[in-house]
Amino acid sequence: xxxxxxxxxxxxxxxxxxxxxxxxxxxxxxxxxxxxxxxxxxxxxxxxxxxxxxxxxxxxxxxxxxxxxxxxxxxxxxxxxxxxxxxxxxxxxxxxxxxxxxxxxxxxxxxxxxxxxxxxxxxxxxxxxxxxxxxxxxxxxxxxxxxxxxxxxxxxxxxxxxxxxxxxxxxxxxxxxxxxxxxxxxxxxxxxxxxxxxxxxxxxxxxxxxxxxxxxxxxxxxxxxxxxxxxxxxxxxxxxxxxxxxxxxxxxxxxxxxxx
Numbered sequence: 185x186x187x188x189x190x191x192x193x194x195x196x197x198x199x200x201x202x203x204x205x206x207x208x209x210x211x212x213x214x215x216x217x218x219x220x221x222x223x224x225x226x227x228x229x230x231x232x233x234x235x236x237x238x239x240x241x242x243x244x245x246x247x248x249x250x251x252x253x254x255x256x257x258x259x260x261x262x263x264x265x266x267x268x269x270x271x272x273x274x275x276x277x278x279x280x281x282x283x284x285x286x287x288x289x290x291x292x293x294x295x296x297x298x299x300x301x302x303x304x305x306x307x308x309x310x311x312x313x314x315x316x317x318x319x320x321x322x323x324x325x326x327x328x329x330x331x332x333x334x335x336x337x338x339x340x341x342x343x344x345x346x347x348x349x350x351x352x353x354x355x356x357x358x359x360x361x362x363x364x365x366x367x368x369x370x371x372x373x374x375x376x377x378x379x380x381x382x383x384x385x386x387x388x389x390x391x392x393x394x395x396x397x398x399x400x401x402x403x404x405x406x407x408x409x410x411x412x413x414x415x416x417x418x419x420x421x422x423x424x425x426x427x428x429x430x431x432x433x434x435x436x437x438x439x440x441x442x443x444x
Contacts, residue, residue, distance in 0.1 A: 194226070194229050196232070197228070197229040197230075197231075197232030197233055197236065198226060198228040198229055198232055199232065200231070200232035200233075200235040200236060201227075201228035201229060201230070201231030201232035201233075201234075201235065202228070202231075203231075203235055204231035204232075204234060204235060208231065208234070209227055209228075209231055211282070212227060212230050212231065212281075212282065212285070213227055215282060215285040215286060215289060216230060216285060217358075217359045218285075218289035218292065218293075218359055218360070218361060219285045219286075219288035219289045219292065220288065220289075220292050220331055220334060221285070221288070230281055230285070233281045234278050234279075234280075234281050234282075235278075237277040237278060237280050237281065238274050238275075238277050238278040239274075240277065241273045241274050241276070241277035242273070242274035242277070244273075245269065245270045245273045245274065246270065249266050249267075249269075249270050252266065253266075289361070292331045292360065293360055293361055293362060295330050295331055295332070296331050296332050296335070296360045296362050296365070297362055297364070299328050299330065299332045300332065300362065300364055300365065300393060301390065301393035301394050301397055302328075303324070303328050303332055304368065304386060304389055304390040304393055305390040305393075305394070306324050306327070307320055307321065307324060307386055307390075308383060308386035308387040308389075308390050310323060310324055311382055311383040311386055312383045312387070317349075317372075317382050318340060318343055321336050321339070321340060322340055325337060331360065335356045335359065335360060336356070338352075338355075338356075339352045339353065339355075339356060342355070349372065349373070349376065350369060350372070350373040350376075353365070353368065353369035353372060353373075354366070354369050356369070357369055364393055364396070367389070367392075368389050371385050371388075371389055372385060372386075
């Protein structure tokens with residue numbers, strides 16, 4: 185029963201999605217792949233969710249505006265504010281599904297960046313032990329649950345249906361939007377073209393990834409004092425000034441030194 189209701193809602197969203205122009209669907213397609221929902225949620229369902237959000241927020245804004253207009257009699261300045269809100273709210277609601285997909289894509293990208301150095305390092309070790317690249321990937325992807333494992337499972341599937349290794353790796357880089365993955369794909373393509381041992385290329389890439397991660401951590405640590413200036417200036421310093429000067433002012437007032 186639950187599955188039928190879920191399929192019915194998705195069919196309803198798909199029906200609504202037909203009213204969305206193709207130009208917006210073209211923008212939603214890469215977001216759907218980068219968020220990892222491709223194959224689970226259809227593009228038409230995402231477009232239908234846009235229409236549903238637009239209609240829900242639009243009707244709610246109209247009802248609220250009408251109630252305010254009837255009960256309180258909105259003055260001209262506030263009238264223009266409410267009319268602007270009546271327009272902005274549905275337009276913003278139309279973008280909510282895209283914003284949600286972007287947030288999923290950013291979280292997915294961060295996890296790939298975090299897991300990729302360890303994955304390449306373990307992959308280099310496995311290839312050096314004598315396994316072929318694809319067999320090594322199939323062996324270690326179970327140790328990295330999450331988007332990286334999903335992407336490399338798709339890579340293995342694409343290799344089985346005849347897609348080239350370089351194109352499959354570049355597909356991972358495009359879907360995850362990780363520059364390190366593009367560098368790895370380019371390095372493996374060059375190694376395959378010129379007959380360079382893949383194990384040495386992977387080892388070099390693993391060392392470069394660790395160095396870049398260390399450099400990025402150092403840059404983040406150097407930016408930390410700058411980011412702490414505003415919390416210190418607006419949160420800590422006023423409280424400190426109050427703790428220092430309020431007792432002093434009270435004492436001076438008690439002693440009559442603040443009377444003029």
